[in-house]
Amino acid sequence: MHIQIHNSLSNKKEILVPIQDKRVSMYACGVTVYDRCHIGHARSLYIFDVIRRYLMFRGYNVRFIRNITDIDDKIINRAQELKKDWRIVVDDNIQAYREDLRALGILDADAEPRATENIPEMIKHIEGLIEKGFAYPQDGDVYFSVRQFKDYGKLSGQSIEKMQEAVRIEKDDKKKDPLDFALWKRSKEGEPFWESPWGKGRPGWHIECSAMSMKYAQAETLDIHAGGRDLVFPHHENEVAQSEALTGKPFARCWIHHGLLTINGQKMSKSLKNFITVSDALSRYGVDALKLFFLSSHYASPLDFTEEKMIDMRKNLERFSIFFAEARTVQPSGALIDPAIKAFDQHYQEFIKAMDDDFNTPRALAALFEMVSETYKLKSQKEYPSIVKKVAQELQGILRDIFGIVFITKEVDLTEEEGSLIKEREIARHQKDFKRSDELRDALKARGIIVEDGKEGQKWRRG
Numbered sequence: 001m002h003i004q005i006h007n008s009l010s011n012k013k014e015i016l017v018p019i020q021d022k023r024v025s026m027y028a029c030g031v032t033v034y035d036r037c038h039i040g041h042a043r044s045l046y047i048f049d050v051i052r053r054y055l056m057f058r059g060y061n062v063r064f065i066r067n068i069t070d071i072d073d074k075i076i077n078r079a080q081e082l083k084k085d086w087r088i089v090v091d092d093n094i095q096a097y098r099e100d101l102r103a104l105g106i107l108d109a110d111a112e113p114r115a116t117e118n119i120p121e122m123i124k125h126i127e128g129l130i131e132k133g134f135a136y137p138q139d140g141d142v143y144f145s146v147r148q149f150k151d152y153g154k155l156s157g158q159s160i161e162k163m164q165e166a167v168r169i170e171k172d173d174k175k176k177d178p179l180d181f182a183l184w185k186r187s188k189e190g191e192p193f194w195e196s197p198w199g200k201g202r203p204g205w206h207i208e209c210s211a212m213s214m215k216y217a218q219a220e221t222l223d224i225h226a227g228g229r230d231l232v233f234p235h236h237e238n239e240v241a242q243s244e245a246l247t248g249k250p251f252a253r254c255w256i257h258h259g260l261l262t263i264n265g266q267k268m269s270k271s272l273k274n275f276i277t278v279s280d281a282l283s284r285y286g287v288d289a290l291k292l293f294f295l296s297s298h299y300a301s302p303l304d305f306t307e308e309k310m311i312d313m314r315k316n317l318e319r320f321s322i323f324f325a326e327a328r329t330v331q332p333s334g335a336l337i338d339p340a341i342k343a344f345d346q347h348y349q350e351f352i353k354a355m356d357d358d359f360n361t362p363r364a365l366a367a368l369f370e371m372v373s374e375t376y377k378l379k380s381q382k383e384y385p386s387i388v389k390k391v392a393q394e395l396q397g398i399l400r401d402i403f404g405i406v407f408i409t410k411e412v413d414l415t416e417e418e419g420s421l422i423k424e425r426e427i428a429r430h431q432k433d434f435k436r437s438d439e440l441r442d443a444l445k446a447r448g449i450i451v452e453d454g455k456e457g458q459k460w461r462r463g
Contacts, residue, residue, distance in 0.1 A: 003058060005224075006300060006358045008232065008255035009155055013358055016254070018223045023061045025217040026052060027252075029209060029227035029235070030112070032069040033093035034078040037100045037278045039290070039305065040228075040261040040268060046291060046404075047258050047299045048226050049106045053402050054355050065216045066109040067209060068094065070116050071202055076191055086192055100278040104287060105404045111216040115203065119194045121211040122203045125246060126183045134245040138174045140186030140199040146179040149241045155255065156233035181238055183207050206238035210251070214243070225252035229259055229300075259302040276305070288405050289313040295361040295403060316369075320399070322452070323372045324407050325461035327392035330385035344391055347371035351398065361403075371395060418447060425451065426458055 003016040018024045028048045031041055045066075052064050069075075070090045079086035101108075115122075126142055129135035134148050146152050146160070153159055163179055182204040187193035193200035214220055220243075227236060236255065243251035263274040281290055292313045297303045347367045354363035375391045378384055399405040425440035441451050444460070451460045 001352065001356050003055070003356050004358055005254055005256060007253075008257050009252075011157075014254065016223075018060070019219070019221060019253070022059060023063070024055055024223045025063050025065075025219055026055075026224040026226065027065045027067075027209070027213040027217060027222050028225075029231055030066045030068050031097055032072050032074055033090050033097060034072065034074040035093060036096050038268060039276045039278060039281045042100070042104060042278045042281065042290065043261050043294050043303065044228055044258055045101065045106050046104060046294050048256075050295070050361070050403060051226070051256070051299075051359055052107065053404065054359060057402055058356075063110050063217060064107075065111045065113070065213060067212050068097075068112060068114045069205065069208060070094070070114045071192060072115075072205055096279075103282050104278065104291075105406070107404075113212045113216055115208040115212070118208070118212050118215065119203065121215050122207050123184075123196050125207060125211045125242070127197065128246045129183065129242060132245065134242075135183055136176065137184075137198045138176075140201060141174060141182060142184035142198055143175050143180040144183050144238070144242055144245075145176065146181070146241065147177060149245050151244070152241050153237065155240050156237045158233065158237075181206065181234065183242065206235055207242060209235075210239050210243045210246075214247075220247040220249050220251075222252040224254045224256060226256040226258075229257045232257055256299075258299045259297070262302065262304045264306055265304055285310050285314070288407075289317055291403060291405055292317055292365075295365055298358075298360055298362060300358075319369065319372065320395075321407060322461065323375075323388075324392050324396065326459065327388045329459070329461075330388055332386040332389055344371060344375075344394065347374065348394070355402075368395060368398065418444070418449060422449075422451065422458070422460055429453065429458065 004013045005016055006012070007014045016024075026048075028044075031037060037045075048066075052062050055062050071086075075086055075089060079089045082089060126135060129144065130137065130142070133145075135142055135144050153163065160179070183206075184196060184198055184201050185204060186199060186201045191202070193202060213222060213225070225236070225239075240251050262268065263272075263276065266272060266274060268275055285293075289310060290313075293305070293309060294303070296309070296313070347370050350367035350370070351364050354360040354367060357363075371391060372395070375388055378387055381387065396407060399407070421440055421444055425437055425444070428434075428436040428440060444451050449460050451458055
């Protein structure tokens, strides 16, 4: 089986064929550290972590690079707003960002370069573009000449004529053409700067990713470049132009873009008071429920965050928890049987098929839930304890290794008093004293013990 990925460049699914056999270079646009990360960032960070994990699971050697933009207009503006040195704003937000990564259980990138640590590479890239006639200096700024790059617009699917209609022409604009974009910006009084052949200034946003991706991937062509759909134009379009103009080679063979996240149908905004930070979301819903929410929609689709959906995610998470709790309490009574192995393999293959098809996590999750349901159907088999333990073990491995969802499986015995309450409730239920049965259920719940009734009688687990 092959992994197929929807390539934004060709606008169709393509089989993943790395440049170097099973080695995949993957670059993801990271955060701009002018503020705390919100759950939109969390979706981006998590979904690309899942894609990376799955590629590794399927035997690929992935070199994953995720940058940090630590110099930008937004950072300068936020520093001025807070009346703080821009470096303090950056350091504070990077520290918070790293805490969010740890809390989300995101794997470390193989390289996570900061823009300010790679200024020389950006200057060299810009010099190369000037030499080749694709860029020009102007009063301390340097601009990329869009019309010189004949393929401009191929990623976003926009024509030069349509772009021209949408561009606002400023009276004092130093550009030769309104479509041209900045590669280097002359710093104003009081702004951070670096020395360059064009004077004191700082890099434009787009040049950062081109220079850093090529440096840390150690290649002029990436296998995969990833980011949010809002970055297709102008950011990624400009990356393509300034990279391919310099090297004459394709910048990335495959472009992956995730859909954007809204809150109750609205764009997230502090002015609308619907801005949810990563730390707030995790403290309210828990990391596994948030991950399940992200997985419930295909990565390329828009995703709307609501309280109702998070309640559903907790219920879905509970289905796994109940299954794993049962697996901990049963005692194996025999070898696995053919129907059990066949049922597991069937749904496991469905899972692989879904993930191979452009990382279709909703279908993949459905296969895992079916795996649980099919296992329950084998309860009449005397080998059921062995079956449920085996399936639970395999299922936990998939959830942990690919989705980063980890369930606590430590066994906890009942105290003597708790055992008495459970036994008393079992008697009350048998005698159809449902009022007393409910009272005892509530008493046990207050102690953190969840009791559930089924055809085989009552079962308990730690909540």
